[in-house]
Amino acid sequence: MSAEIESVTETIDADIVIVGGGVAGSAMAAALRNSDYKIVVIDKRTAPLDSARGDNFTPANAEIFSQWGILDEFIKRGATKRVGAEFRTSAGEVLLTSSYSEIDIPEPYFLVYHHDLMAETFQEIASVNPNYQLLQPYSVKGFEIEAGSIKSITATSNDGKNIKVRAPLVIASDGSTSNIRAALGFPTFEHPYQHNLVSIFAPYPKELTPQNYFYRYSDPSGHVIIQHRNKGTAKVILAVGEEGMPWWKSATPEQRAEFLARRAPILEGIETEMAGFYPARMIHALQYVSGNTVLIGDAAHTIHPARGQGLNMGISALPNLLAKLPTVAELKDPNKVREALLAFEAIQKPLYERSIARNHVAAMDMEAAAGENHEFVIKRQDEALRKVAATPAIRRRYLHESTGYPLPSSPVTNAQYLV
Ligand SMILES: Cc1cc2nc3c(=O)[nH]c(=O)nc-3n(C[C@H](O)[C@H](O)[C@H](O)COP(=O)(O)OP(=O)(O)OC[C@H]3O[C@@H](n4cnc5c(N)ncnc54)[C@H](O)[C@@H]3O)c2cc1C
Numbered sequence: 001m002s003a004e005i006e007s008v009t010e011t012i013d014a015d016i017v018i019v020g021g022g023v024a025g026s027a028m029a030a031a032l033r034n035s036d037y038k039i040v041v042i043d044k045r046t047a048p049l050d051s052a053r054g055d056n057f058t059p060a061n062a063e064i065f066s067q068w069g070i071l072d073e074f075i076k077r078g079a080t081k082r083v084g085a086e087f088r089t090s091a092g093e094v095l096l097t098s099s100y101s102e103i104d105i106p107e108p109y110f111l112v113y114h115h116d117l118m119a120e121t122f123q124e125i126a127s128v129n130p131n132y133q134l135l136q137p138y139s140v141k142g143f144e145i146e147a148g149s150i151k152s153i154t155a156t157s158n159d160g161k162n163i164k165v166r167a168p169l170v171i172a173s174d175g176s177t178s179n180i181r182a183a184l185g186f187p188t189f190e191h192p193y194q195h196n197l198v199s200i201f202a203p204y205p206k207e208l209t210p211q212n213y214f215y216r217y218s219d220p221s222g223h224v225i226i227q228h229r230n231k232g233t234a235k236v237i238l239a240v241g242e243e244g245m246p247w248w249k250s251a252t253p254e255q256r257a258e259f260l261a262r263r264a265p266i267l268e269g270i271e272t273e274m275a276g277f278y279p280a281r282m283i284h285a286l287q288y289v290s291g292n293t294v295l296i297g298d299a300a301h302t303i304h305p306a307r308g309q310g311l312n313m314g315i316s317a318l319p320n321l322l323a324k325l326p327t328v329a330e331l332k333d334p335n336k337v338r339e340a341l342l343a344f345e346a347i348q349k350p351l352y353e354r355s356i357a358r359n360h361v362a363a364m365d366m367e368a369a370a371g372e373n374h375e376f377v378i379k380r381q382d383e384a385l386r387k388v389a390a391t392p393a394i395r396r397r398y399l400h401e402s403t404g405y406p407l408p409s410s411p412v413t414n415a416q417y418l419v
Contacts, residue, residue, distance in 0.1 A: 008163065008164045009161055009162060009163065010161075010163045010164070011163070011164040011165075011166065012133070012163060012164070012165045012166070013038075013166050014037075014038045014040040014133070014165060014166070014167040015037040015168065015169065015328055015331055016037050016039050016167055016169045016170075016171060017039075017040045017041075017042065017166075017167040017171070018039065018042070018173060019042050019140050019153065019170065019171070019173065019180055020042075020043060020173035020174035020175055020297070020299065021042070021043030021136060021173075022043070022049060022119055022174075022175055022297065023049070023115075023118045023311045023314055023315070024173040024297025024298070024311070024315065025041060025043070025171065025173030025174075025296070026041065026118070026119040026120075026122035026123050026126065027122045027314070027315050027318060028173065028318055028321070029041050029122065029129075029132060030068070030070060030122040030123070031068050031318055031322055032126070032129070033125060033126050033127075033129040033132070034129070035129070036131070036328050039131060039133070040133045040134075040135060040167065041126070041132070042136070042138050042153070042155045043119075043135070043138070044136075044137050044139035045136065045137060046137045046158070048117070048119075048120065049116050049118065049119055050115060050276065051114050051116040051275070052115070052199040052201070052276045053115040053311070054115055054308060054310055054311040054312070055112060055113060055115050055229055055235065056082060056110040056112050056113065056227070056308065056312075057074075057111040057312060058110060058309070058312045058316070058403055058404030059100055059105050059107050059108055059109060059403040059405075060105075060403060061111075061312050061315045061316055061404060062107035062109065062110075062111050063105070064315065064316065064318070064319060065111075066107060073121065074111055074113055074121065075111075077113075078113075078230055079111045079113040079230075080212065080228075080230055081109035081110070081111065081212060082109060082110040082111075082112050082213065082227075082228065083100055083101065083108065083109045083110075083210075083213070084097065084098055084099040084212075084213045084214070085098055085213060085214040085215075085216075085402065086098075086214070086216075087215075087217075087218070087385050088215065088217050088218070088264075089217070089218050090217055090218065090219035090262065090264065096386070096388050097389070098389075098395065098398070098399060100399065100403055102396075102399055103396065103400060103405075105403060105405065110214075110403075112212075112227075112228065112229065112230060113230075114229060114230060115311075118311075135157075135163060137158055138155035138156060138157050138163065139155065139156050139157075140153050140156075140174070140179060141155075141156050142154035142156075143180070145183065145184065148184065148290045148291035148293075149290070149291025149292040149293065149334065150170045150180070150291070150293050151166065152165065153165045153166075153170070168332070169292055169293075169325075169326070169331060169337050169341075170292055170293040171293075171294055171296055172293055172294065172295045172296070172299050173295075173299055173314070174299050175299060176283055176298040176302035178295065178298075178299035180299065181285060181299055184290040184291075184293060185290075186285045186295065187286040187287070188283050188284060188285050188286060189282075189283075189286060190282060190284075191281065191360070192279070193279075193304055193363055193367055194367055194371075195239040195240050195241065195366070195370040196239070196240045196245060196277050196278060196280070197237060197238070197239055197240070197277070197278040198238055198239075198240055198248050198274075198276075199235060199236070199237050199276045199277075199278065200235070200236040200237070200256070200260075200272045200273065200274055200275055201229075201234070201235060201236075201272070202235075202267070202271060202273070203234070203270070204228055204232050204234040205226070205234065205266050205267060205270065207266060208226065208266050211228055212228060214226075214227055215227075215264075217264035217266075218263075218369075218378050218381065218382055219262060219378070220374070220375045220379070221241070221263060221374065222239070222370055222374055222378070223238060223239070223263065223366070223369055224236060224237075224238050225238065226264060226266075226267070236260060236267070236272070238260075238370075239366050239369070240277075240370065241370040241371070242374075243259070245277065248274070248277070253271060256274075257270045260272070278305070280304045280305065281304075282302065282303055282356065282359075282360060282363070283298075283301070283302040284300075284302075284303075284352075285301070287345065287349075288300050288341075288344070288348065289338070289341040289344070289345045291334075291338060292334060292337050292338065292341070293341075294344065294345070297311075297314030298310065300317075300352075301352055303359045303360075303363075304362070304363030304366070306359060306363040306366045307358075307359055307362045307402065309359060309404065313352065313355065316404060317348050320347050320348050321344045321348070323344075324340045324343045324347075325340060326340045365377070365381065
């Protein structure tokens, strides 16, 4: 198959081309900053990423950053630490309160960093590599494909300049609607969720303490999540329930505050700004590799934001990919490239099948809490949280899962706790 575009003005030969400089692709470039590879990242964006998306790195990823020697880069640019989580009812009961330092992990905190800053920070870190080149804004539209491998990519600038990029290894991190996934015909498993998510920005409620925690409030009418952001702000997230999307689109700031305060009284009178509406969909590629091309990030696995793990999965796969990358000399042999990528897939896919299945359970639970039987479902979920709080084995499993660490061997099943 060939979809090459006419009038190429320049050809770049690289070792690795990364298509998509969002969080996953840019993190990969940053991780490779001290390597010998000649790396080209192509991204079509003309603006920063959407700030309302994931704004934290898990403790497991903070540990990875520490190993890569880049953790301080985030701290010095203003990242803060979220050290625990608390689940409350609208009536004032604390169902579960937990601190990540309860388990033995080296960086027991989520690193809070706004989404619109993430990719650019990784790119800045990557740019210490003299062999790194960023083509932005350049959109990938044309591919030369041969036997399931991408032989060349044509990137087009806004003013119509076409650059051909050739590399023996292609990393596709072009997001949930990945062009590369479609062009190479990767099969996917998909599940659309019914309830859209609403994301709202607000000043951080001063009385909500401790300040550096994640909060979820439950009320018989539904849930509200409150996450502190940097610079005295907060993000409020909820699944749209029986009030419907039109209500959210037309509600005044006062109506929004009243709605939110019914579920989380701490939000009474809060000034809010709508950040976005998000249809949720699971898309999992049935394979991550075709010839010389590997999918990473949302291109490989887009998940429901129920557990706040999407961007973090895009990063936590990278150490396994880095460990399998062929050397510069080995890149000359297409068989070595394919074998290396398949070795990565063999490790990563089973791990993520498990995480994605777990995430789907949490997503369906969030759907149920926004659905017709919300009162019954929320009562059951509250009960499950009391059990997490009171049962050490379940509590430990919950803490490991939510911080992004592989599950410790445990007899506890998903059915025993659904949070
Ligand atoms: C409301 C909401 C809340 C979320 N909260 C969390 C959270 O708390 N924690 C968490 O871990 N995750 C969260 N997520 C998920 C997270 O935002 C995504 O998983 C993550 O941003 C995906 O990163 P990515 O780099 O794989 O893809 P993207 O961020 O989509 O990046 C893809 C990049 O590819 C570029 N691109 C696409 N097509 C082309 C092309 N043809 N040519 C050139 N460039 C191209 C785009 O410009 C973009 O920069 C949330 C998501 C939503 C919607």
